[in-house]
Amino acid sequence: MSDIVATNQTILVVGGGISGMTAALEAAEIGKQVIVIEKSPSIGGRVTRLYKYFPKLCFPTCGQEINQRRMAANPNITVLTMAEVTDLQGDAGNYTATVKISPRYVNANCTACGDCASVVEAELDDPHNYNMSKHKGAYLPHNMAMPKRYVLAPEIIATDDAEKAKAACKFDAIDLDMQEETLELKAGAVVWATGWRPFDAAKIQPYGYDRIDNVISSVEFERMMDPFGPTGGKLVRPSDGKEAKNIAFIQCAGSRDRNYLKHCSRICCMASLKQSTYVTEKFGDEADVSIYYIDIRAIDRFDNFYQRVKENPNVTFIKSKVANIVENKKNGNPVLNGVNVEGYHRYANEHDMVVLAVGMQPSVDKNAFPIELKLNDEGFIESDEANGGIFAAGCSADALDVNRAVQSATASALKAIQVVNRVAQAEG
Amino acid sequence: MADEKKIAVEKKIGAYICNGCGIGERLDSSQLETTAKRDGKAAICQQHDFLCSEAGVKMIQDDIDNEGVNRVVIAACSRRAKTEAFAFKDVVVIRSNLREGVIWVRPDEDDQRETTQEMADDYIRMGCAEAKYANIPSASGQQSVNKNILIAGGGISGMTAALEASKAGYPCTIVEKSSALGGATAQLYKKIPTRAPYADPEDTGVDAMIAAVEADSNITVFLNSTLTNTAGAPGRFTADISTESGSTETKEFGAIVQASGFTPYDANNLPEFAYGKNKDVVTQMELEALAKTANGGAIKRPSDGKEVSSVLFIQCAGQRSTKAGHLEHCSGYCCSASIKEAMYFKDQNTAIDTTVLYTDLRTPGAGGENFYRSGQNKGVIFTKGIASEVVDGANPTVKFKDLILDEDVSMEVDLVVLATGMVANAGQPTRAEITLSENEAKEAGTEYKVSVESILNLDYRQGKDVPHMTNGFADSHFICFPYETQRTGIYTAGPTRRPMDTRQAMDDATGAAMKAISEAENAGLGKAAHPRVADLSFPSFRQEGCTQCKRCTVECPFGAINETEDGYPEFNESRCRRCGTCMGACPVRVISFENYSIDTVGQQLKAVDIPDEFDEKPRILVLACENDAYPALDMAAQNRLEYSAFTRIIPVRCLGSVSLSWITDSMNSGYDGVILMGCPSGDDYQCHFVKGSAMAQERMSKVGDTLETLSLEKERVQTYEISITDIQKVPQLINEMAETIEKIGMSPFKF
């Protein structure tokens, strides 16, 4: 790690999701030195947990493959995984970041052969699947993980498992003495791309996410479609593993609500429309999808997709914020109570499963930024002179869909380049 | 030129066999070594227990430095693994995939050892064959870096692109059709807020921006000017900038940003709303004019100058509708725009009734929802309903269905504002589209004329402008790559790309400027643009062999290839994305890349050892797209999914680059089956080269006949659309082919 060269002409990218990767690539591909700081063991971020993108219904890994190839081929980019910026000092053209790197216990020798995983017994919650499934204590985060290098979970360190793993590795790739490291890195500009996290559905008490088995969140539902996900690609409900054909999607689950997130998270309507196609594709005419909404926010060309879904007779739209959900104790079905406000129709609808279209919350809490930034009430970074050489990319700037996040990231790369170019001129 | 190179350089193959990750245990590496030397003609062959380790890499580097090895064959893991470790400079690096390609997809059983070993031997032979025919690509030297950025359009998007590029040190030239900078935004009284608390309309800031542009010595502005001809390629665009007066200046540019904006939808298409009939029915844009005149005072209506005391906004006027003459899309910004305009009234006099008639109120994000709330707080009334008609009269009366109260009502107001949408100024359709319309016109006995003016007047064989996408916008089709147009080095920004408001347009233009800068820099170095970023190879052709059939010029997904006066293809490599679709299209096989050619693949499939018919060991050739199908096969191996030991896989840049000759050659040399794996095509195509996979499928549809002439069964050649996520599907498809062969029997063409 000590061999990392960072100067005031270096661009620091905080967050290795699709926004961070994009910003890093754009800058590096015109010759700028870029360091990417990623908290988790693999770059890729949220999109690696998505099954499909709207409105094309194509696969996120497709673009990831290209971006990962671009990154691997580019010597100007240094990626630090399991790393966090704990402190950030200075101003435009002259920042110093303190970066904490947690031990991975696996070094660059790793060939991802998987021998360690095969001997480790401990199984731990798999965050890649929102803890809906387990993975080994020695693991590759997912099929597309980059770097393609295993990780030893801290939980198994100083257990037999750790020793077994070490013994199983033919390449001396496992280093159980690895310690947490702290680095100080210089940077001329910073692209802040820490992205979003799903709003905690349990906080929406009327919907009983914490009390009713068959009420799940949209991000969990998304994982169900992945053949390598927690349900092996099956749409089944948690309570009894029964196929969920009659599914309700509840929009604004946590968004547009002073009790939770004040803002509109933008993506949730499209995400539910997309997910409704999962159900109709899997079950055809047996599919029965209901979407409870306040406004369907399928803006610009996305509206064509909305029109397409609307044409499907198996998808119903109900203008209503569901009042509450109770469980039918006999069959475990969630029962939704509310009023369809288009003409006042009261309902108590029973479904196999309910998917809460949870909102987007900035990953970093308002008060947890390592340096003072101009934020709005919602906790997104405002584009403001006051932020000096720090530029928000993607969902750190606003609730954005992937397409707009990448736009934002491309723009932030140029903003960062402007700063380091000024530095370069000054330094001659 | 390319050929000379081949002769010039003496090729020395070094093959390096890794024994790590179980390869050593599962395979007989000494035999692999023999194969490399005997069949692969490798001058040097070494083994290592841990090839990707520092020691292993050094071993190879030493041979490159001291033994003159310039063709390195790495017989280890997949080309997708350990790329950094094996990134040797100035040599050809070939990966023979013994791990993901062999041992991970075959069971570790004694009775399988023989076939598994054969697999590995073949991959060594294939690697060496490719190494023999591949050359080290280098830029043609035709380019030089030109940092000048051409910006078509002087609206908020164009000016932003210019200012941001200039701040990064890149000179810009703005070509603006009208007599002033500012575009649509200049016609606004105020703009939708761009910063917290997102509660009130903001000054447009256009004047300040124009001043900044004029003050910037790095920015040249041409007013009353259009682009009458744009030729060349990234790094060497030449543009004729013509003024109304007729004078023309020709300038050179590295890249282009097209920020030609939008035209407001023509409300005359909405007679049902009495537009044109009743003066007090106006569009949002026209209301901006009224507000400008009022300049903070009471807004007066057009008909009689009466101060407006009640106004109703009809959202989605002529939008989100499949009705003839309407726009199918949602313009995204109109909801916020109506809130803003309603505030013009409320901020001036709270007593004015302002009603917004909407079906879905679309104010996304933090700013959007705050602005909506602020509108309500100021007393703007939002009614969910659908307007059916505006009745003409002293005051217009709006008839609508209130969807909440579920009743048909009508409301008389002083002024009606129609939220009509955006129509992109995206220039002319592609030549192909025009020809289509021309033919239709002919059939109808009428004459077809292109009504829209071109923006760029590209001197490209495939048309004068950037091809359009959804709803006539020059948008990218790719979610992960929003700026990728089908014209390399030309990036669209603002409402010509997709509908958007001022704030989004400024972000968008900044990103487009970034892309333009990047392309100007990289084209200058002869490096390819997305997705084969930094690839130095480019297509060249043997003129003497060319029959001038023009297929390459027609089929190139990026319109990269022009025709010279004497009818030969002109490749314009910096317009080229290196997909090889031209190579696949060429019936006479004269097009090739230094490191990717008819031979680099053709010789691989010939290098495979074909046992004779009675060995009952069929051979299945898989040509897999390197972007999606090959990674899927890789990940199948990663998950230890097995497939037939008779498979031999060759990655291709794009299925569009597959030459029919490879299929016929493989059939002739006794392969029993061939599988082509490309990306899904169609409206939601996933092909990174737009229509490469579609092209391939079209060509393959004709392969059946070829097979018949060879009296071979059609089933022997299959083309599949594979997504990168089809990890479980790909082994199945291969095994199905194996079964098919068992059914229909071995190919008779084994010698």
Place this chain on the structure above:
Amino acid sequence: MSKEYSFYPGCSSQEGASSSNYLKSVQSMCDVLDIKLNVIPDWNCCSASIGYCGGGELPRLALSARNIALSEKHNQGQDIVATCAACWLATKETQERLDDDAGLMDETNQALAEAGLKIENKTKIRHMVEVLIEDIGYEEMGKHVSKPLDGIKIAGYVGCQTNRPFGIEGESFENPKYLDKFIETLGAEPVEKYDKKVSCCGGALAFSEPEKSQALIKDIIEAAYDGGADMIVTPCPVCQMNVEVYQDKINATYGTKFNMPVTYYSTLMSVAYGKNSKQSGLNGQIIKAKKLEEVASK
């Protein structure tokens, strides 16, 4: 040294009124916990949530304002504590409204002046439950248990107004847990997942809309039976009365056989603290809480 509070008993707690038994048990409970309650001299009705027909906004605010003013005058520096949900809510709401709206504050003081009073509005308004949880604490509450309520299964019915809109700090509107914790602290067993926990009993509409309200009440009792409850416990006089007294009528209407005792948390506590049946207000039960009687008479 004992904790002192300015106490607002409310109309229903008065002698011979519908929740006089609540007051009784509260007093017994407070002796044990060394809580001293100083009644607000000459307090008046809060108009609950039903006075709105005749009483306008300001007159209703004036009612609670008067109580706050009296407390500030006579029990200076002491938090106001109410045992009745409606009293607590009305007073707390008044405080909030007057804080938000200077105009209303001014008009209210003009009205109070007629009674020779003035409101500072600085007094903390609290529910007895808050006092128990925040000032006493579960641990301390547990220490005084001399007769654990072993083997009694109890449905904790929180109801509406003790729970919404203010509720108890740290509890959710849909699934508050404090009554269950009380029950456990006293050695009894709470009904898990009692899903009518925060459902409405009809409140004042039990009088004006008996059928509609009794339908709601029926569900509340039914759910308790489903959960295997021996009795229901509640912090609210209106809930207590509505759920207890209409059971015969409900049985008549729906053919049910309800006979479910409904007591106050303070009743449970008094009994668990060793107080006798009378001191615990058990004689105030219309449906006798036999299991508690047994413990009390041990």
Place this chain on the structure above:
Amino acid sequence: MSNLNTGMVEKYRNNFLNEVEANVEEGEWVKMCMQCGVCSGSCPLGPYWDHPPQELFMMIRAGKREEVLESTSMWMCTSCYNCLVRCPRELPITHIMHGLAHYATRLGIEPKGQPTRQFAQLFWDNLAKNGRVNELWLGVNLYFMNGFVNGIKVAMGMAGIGLGMYKSGRLSIKELIGGHTVKDKSGFKAMIKKAQELESARVDK
């Protein structure tokens, strides 16, 4: 234009909304409703509302003055506060319902026979009399509010309950004569009177 249409003209004008904002408790919140309907779905007596809260808000915006004020809907409010805590736009719906009911009463166009309306009035009169509620009289009045004969029926029907309350010491005959009251009755009444004057001055101007 036909009368019908002139009738329509006033529709959707903000007059009534303005009236509500000026005169109804928390009325200025009505405009903030975004028609999600969570309130309507959350009401325990929901099924008995002719117009649930969110619809009332839309009707107010639509200028349906009489339909709103003469409605029995807001009299269905049990003050359970479910709507209020769930409203994503922070509308104090419970209070707006009370406010609308009171305003209708003030205008004298409330649904007279509506039982809750009557009980609410009784309750107020009862407390206004002595400063404290006299539950016995409240009960008695309640039973007889629909006339004597009916009252007997109701009283008989409620007798069991009354008896139970009496036996358990939770109903006292003492209340018939005298009963609980505030000591400073005059001060109390003066205060109420003043409050009412101040409010009227505000509303009726």
